[in-house]
Amino acid sequence: MFIIKFLLIILLAGLFLFVFLLLGVVGVINRIRKQFTGKKEQQSPFNKTTRDGQVITDTRDPQTANRKIIADDEGEYVEYEED
Numbered sequence: 876m877f878i879i880k881f882l883l884i885i886l887l888a889g890l891f892l893f894v895f896l897l898l899g900v901v902g903v904i905n906r907i908r909k910q911f912t913g914k915k916e917q918q919s920p921f922n923k924t925t926r927d928g929q930v931i932t933d934t935r936d937p938q939t940a941n942r943k944i945i946a947d948d949e950g951e952y953v954e955y956e957e958d
Contacts (some may be wrong), residue, residue, distance in 0.1 A: 920933060
């Protein structure tokens with residue numbers, strides 16, 4: 876009985892490992908396929924409603940929308956003194 880349980884645990888662990896590796900390989904293949912087909916993922920426009928009811932629609936691609944406006948080496952140092 877112990878041997879059957881042990882073999883079942885080994886079989887389940889092997890199956891889990893196989894599925895995990897298979898999903899990884901499929902993910903890599905999909906990334907390579909997307910890279911060579913040149914298709915970019917389309918992002919739907921982002922809508923945001925302000926407090927006064929105006930709707931703001933952002934149709935920029937994610938790289939443009941998420942880029943930094945001010946570089947890390949730029950900026951102003953403000954010395955703060957507590958009263």
